[in-house]
Amino acid sequence: MKYHKLGNSHLNVSNIGLGCMGMSAFYGNYAEKDSINTLHYAIDQGVNFLDTADMYGPLTNEQLIAKALDKKRDDVILATKFGIVYDNNAANTAQQRVVNGHPDYVIKSCEGSLKRLNTDVIDLYYLHRIDDSVPIEETIGAMARLVEQGKVRYIGISEALSETIQRAHQTYPLTAVQMEYSLWTRDAEQKILDTCQELDIGFVAYSPLGRGFLSGKINTPDDFDKDDYRRTNPRFIGENFFKNIALVNNLKALALQKGCSPAQLALAWVLTSPYHITPIPGSRRITNLQENIAALNICLSPEEYQQLSDFFPLNSAVGARYSDGYSPETMK
Template identity: 45%
Template sequence: MEEVVIVPKRKLGSQGFEVSAIGLGCMGMSPLHGSPKPEQEMIQVIQTAIELGVTFLDTSDLYGPHTNSSIIGKALEGEIRQKMQLATKFGIKSLSGDKKMVVCGDPAYVKEACNASLKQLGINCIDLFYVHRIDTSIPIELTVGALKELVEEGKIKYIGLSEASPQTIRRAHAVHPITAVQLEWSLWTRDAEEEVIPTCRELGIGIVPFSPLGKGFFSKGPKLVENFADNDFRRSLPKFQGENLEHNMIVFERVNEMAKKKECTPSQLALAWLLHQGDDVVPIPGTTKIENLKQNIGSAFVKLTKEEMTEIESIAAAVKGDRYSPAVMQDTWKYANTPPLSSWQDA
């Protein structure tokens, strides 16, 4: 008989939203690259996660698009829905190949997207509704104002932002409390530590790192790259190219050596490092395999001393390569700020 593992709980934000310390990112179940995953197998992964104590699922209307929501809706039919908290995102209306994202934060679209997600998921209330990317053409106050109305209508419980700047976070939080900010944070992507994370902590906002295993690199290392599909977008990422990749493989081996000493896997060590950053941090590693799911859950029980934290950070400091290519970096971060509300009102 398999031992029952009780995953610790953590609170996101200051409004009482409590979730498992490890979440499950579901994007890979409806990949933007590679072949579609068998639906029934993905449903089994989700249901197994919940059985093992993971209560926090993350999706978006973009994933698939829309098919991810359908899978989750089927996985959560019946009483199982009451055991978990569901986060989804809206705001990117389309994304295809190398085409630019179409971002929309218009209040009318906010409500349209919410109603569509409720229908696709087969639920009557979304626990955490994120703005997936920030619309630079409209004041964030208007977008969050529409979300506030959805809270009042009982269609969503909590509001989140993704890839937002400190200024945008502050302005949004002034309209309605922001419960969580989703951002990329891992041993090899740490730029959010400079301003975004301190802003969240000042305002009492929870932090939800996506890609906490470095796009899967700290899970499989060199083997990951060897098995990339031809259309896998990660092939274009600077960290996976040329000399950067060769250098980062050495970093992986050093992390692997440290993990062996800790009697855990490299992925568990990487996730444990994030979990030790504070009780306001809830990473959402994605997986399509139950074996990897169990490993990820196990990271919640890996203890690191201050000396070990310093050691792993010194290893990760040697990572080379930007987060994305220059063109994609511009697209990713340019959504951070929006026009002032005053200029919109005066127009």
């Protein structure tokens, strides 16, 4: 495993991280034992950058990671997020999640995460979504106080526009910006990646495999569990699903020529980017994690990188990334 400094920080993270969301939420059936085994295997292989959030579960994903780490806490760089709150009184599912960036909630959320993670300090603490009702300077100011108190080492924000990133960074230096980024989600190439590079902020790519779609292992909507949230995601519904399959077929053909899996080729494209990007693909099973780690050994020529980029131009995926009731700032 190779490592690099994340942004302007002293965090030395593995070139590929591990997104832990699917171990507790959103993607259907999961087994705690399998998740813990996968976490242990990741650490043994040198994957030291773990990503979670208080809303995964909700709350249970942080507890799962604490259980898995036990005496391994010092072996990892732990990132968690706050700011998305469940409103169980909402009229429908799309309205159940609200954003809260108020300073008092920042403090409350951090205390809760520290307890659930069974740790004295969070290595990287993200604002999960931008709260339009609160100036970003106020939210970041509260996060900065957590750093001063020694409860958080570094801070970041997720799914923020370039202007918001700049305002936040002026308030207190950001270490990372996290955003969805993959072959079929290239929105960050519109100013955001440039802004991160100019300000020496690390860019962390979640869903670098398009929520599993770019793995080539999903062929029909029936491949999803009944409670898998992708059944309600615009890109996986009706005609959109089958139009997007055509994009993946191109990826499959190139992967066959390259002698690797579609997932490995998709990850290699992210890792080959001229921008320094840290992907955090999610894995619940060791076999998938092994496949993802092996992508680090795949070298793409400039011609291959460009060919993939041409197959997946900006906005090539059919359907929005999220439903209208849950659109982040970067989609508004």
